[in-house]
Amino acid sequence: MNHPLTDVTRTLGGIAYGGDYNPEQWPREVWREDVRLMREAGVNLVTVGVFSWSRIQPRPGTYDWSLLDEVLDLLHAHGIAVDLATATAAPPPWFTRQHPDARPVTASGTRLAHGSRQVFCPSSPAYAEAADALVTALAARYGDHPALVVWHVHNEWGNHNALCYCDTSADAFRSWLRERYKNLDALNDVWGTDFWSQRYGDWEEIDPPRDTTAFRNPGQELDYHRFCSDALLTRHRAETTILRRIAPRVPITTNVMGTLEKKVDGYAFAAECDLVSVDHYLPAADPDGHIDLALNADLARGMARGRPWLLMEHSTSAVNWQPVNVAKQPGEMRRNSLAHLARGADGLMFFQWRQSRVGAEKWHSAMLPHAGTEGRVWKEAKALGAELAALREVTGSRVHGDVAMLFDWHTWWALELQARPSDQTRYLDAVRDWYEALWTLNITCDLVPPDADLTGYRAVVAPSLYLLSDHDADNLSRYVDQGGHLAVGCFSGVVDEYDRVHLGGNPGALREVLGLVADEYLPLRTQDHALLEDGTRVRQWVERVETRGCTPVLRFADTTDGGPAHGGPAVTRHSFGRGTAWYTATRLPVTALREVLRTLCAQAGAHPVVDAPPGLEAVRRTGEEHAYLFLINHTLDTAHVSVTGVGVAGAEITDGRVVVPPGDVVVVREDLTIAPA
Incomplete structure (x- = not known):
């Protein structure tokens, strides 16, 4: 049986390539230019609707489908598939005005204001009702749309609101504890509540581990982390249940964040998805950030249980949210992208397609930067699209760690x-x-x-x-x-x-x-x-x-x-x-x-992939008939590696050796049907 991502890449004709697309930020005449340039860059998949709730539902009970109707039809007409988001990651202003108690509360008791994304308490019944209604309407409207190939549930669960300490969360925490421990004696035992006279005699006495006079109870705080992750997982399951009921043909994913997100259990969310998607951004302060990239790619593969996975977001150059947002050097974006491919990704997506003119992320790089098609980033993004088309044969192959x-x-x-x-x-x-x-x-x-x-x-x-x-x-x-x-x-x-x-x-x-x-x-x-x-x-x-x-x-x-x-x-x-x-x-x-x-x-008996000089990363993907050896040079020196096979996408092999120039990536196809001598 094919893996859902393999089915998607077959539909796309190769490796998924594209980015987060936000047409609501631009006038209609720009959309036509967007699809033309997407085709020029080799884009075959875009994520749509991540932060579109206020456009889709401008007022309670009122839906406006005009923008999504036109955009999805336009993309489909130009051969570009859609990963459609449920838009629940950013409730609109009317929601928080109508339900002020749904806003999250910090451990010190401050209720956070509207004005950003994920401004909701994960345990809020009002949020659950509004989000479920939106997802139901969205699935009924677009579940059979020919452009749709993947459902994108929410966005980065818990990135900003995982730990809420409001009274609604306190009630939900008590219910979670009752289900987990059944009786207070069991809870008092595992939390060690006889220490500092914390023994509970009634479930209603238990609060979240809010700010207090001294150290919090560690058992309580650990369980609160689990509860908060589970509260978000409950919301994820609610959305996926709706999507599977209304549009069962379309696979479901959500973008988990690996080591970027401490507050939610990534394995738990990955297990609820048909295909695993991750976001990864280089830590700019780390000169060896490519090692962190490899770590997170291997974690993505672990969450996917060895199957192909999708890189939902990474950056073409600088991000906007680190203390110093270092731009990527020429060739670095390609090297980063192919490193993800080497470690099992069958799709490479960016945040975002067109760099925003306004808003908090206008200084976050994109495939199409402020400079338009004259800039280096655009030219590299276009060249990468062409290279991925030449590497389409690697899709479906897998990485096997020793x-x-x-x-x-x-x-x-x-x-x-x-x-x-x-x-x-x-x-x-x-x-x-x-x-x-x-x-x-x-x-x-x-x-x-x-x-x-x-x-x-x-x-x-x-x-x-x-x-x-x-x-x-x-x-x-x-x-x-x-x-x-x-x-x-x-x-x-x-x-x-x-x-x-x-x-x-x-x-x-x-x-x-x-x-x-x-x-x-x-x-x-x-x-x-x-x-x-x-x-x-x-x-x-x-x-x-x-x-x-x-x-x-x-x-x-x-x-x-x-x-x-x-x-x-x-x-x-x-x-x-x-x-x-x-x-x-x-x-x-x-x-x-x-x-x-x-x-x-x-x-x-766990051996290196190849005998390679320091700084040369080597990873092998294995398919049914061929293996694909990726050689990634992170140094300033030319590397020479002994290989058996033929070069892919322009790589040249002479006398059983391949040259990997500084900063370059080379792929070698190895024939598995030839028995060793």
Whole structure:
């Protein structure tokens, strides 16, 4: 059976290419120019209607379809398909005026005003009623429109309003808790409410974790994160239910945000979609932002369970919302786009098609910039469209990672609550360090949740698993016992899913598989460091480890420079069942971590994609008859790589070697039907 995105790309004739289209911002005569230029640039799919609620429904109960009717017909007449949004991400002014209590409230009690997007409480019954009515009308009007190939539910769920603390949210939170715990004794137990005299005797006594005099109850705050994510997920399910009832032929997606969005569980939303879509924007302050791009692309593939996925938004150049909005250099947009393609995307979309003249995002780049068709960005966007047409054969092929990296929103929430051993211990810092170590080794990994099926992976790495349920710990232990290779980062396995410490000694749920006990956690002050016996300096975190079957691979220096755990194990290895489990009792710098993971992967049989010089990214997509090797040069030097195959889209191979110029991308087709000698 075909995947829904494969069906879409077949309809489009190749890789999906386009952007967010907002014709309501422009006079009608511009629309004709838009479709002409879209065709010139190779655009075959645009997202329409994301922020059009006030145009579609100018007054309660009154719908005006004139703009969407004309625009969808115009796009279809020019061979451009539509990803139609439900428009529920930006309620119109009449809604917030009619329902002022539907506006979200901060933890300090401030009710936010209208004047931006996502100005609604996720638990508001008034919002639910208005949004459902809009989606119903939209689906009935356009469910059979020939331009429509994908439904775009909402937009970036929870980006601005995930955590609402109003009284309506408080009532919904209590209902959620009743469903989860059934009785107050169970809730009091897992939240530890006998601490600080918080024991609840009535459900109505429970409020959201609003601002208070001292530290909030961590179990309560963790559950509130879960509730808020679930409240938005309930709204997502409501919209998808309507769409599937009225227009079942059209697949459904929503644009989740990967590491850009901490407040909602991306796996949960991805599981409710027919095809997975993500947004990604480079962190401008990071000169190695292309590694963050790769991480998020691999996370998108993990959310899609290995199937093709759609890049719903990225930027042609600068964005408008970072402290300094750095423009992309010539060739960087192409390189970013093809890196997403290399890691499993079958569609590349931008925000947005035409750069806005007014509004908060007028300085956000677009495919068609303020300068029009004379600017560099337009010329690069047009050239990319032509190149994607030449690469259409890669659609449907998949990326298979040898390594699984465990990524978990619940751990992210729990680790960064108040009153932890160190507020310098941040979840994404650990994830990015471990990912960078694998990226520099050119070892492909899938980012998956801790309860994923791990049997097909040669190695599993867990950069940060502070929160780990017994069920998920059993999943890891079983994987190692059956012959797997596991590496775990410091301060992992510490608490259960309720943020209760696993008793009996740290690292709690992982003591047996790791063969050690962390006698004491010893976070370092910002200005301090500890020295390892090989001369490596480590910062932030140190653990005093007692071996219980494991073998030290690397120790802290046995001098005063070795820090508070001097002479003790810093990296350990433990044979468990038929497999091995490694542990790092400190936050290793990337260079040292790379060597640990190089050894682990070599022992596990997880090999680099190709033998390539540093800074050359290599990823392979595999289809039924061919594989496609993407070589992406992020350096200023020309790279030479030995390959077997033929060049695609102009790539040239001479004597079994391909040249990858600085900043360039080369694709090689490998024939899978030829048996190796």
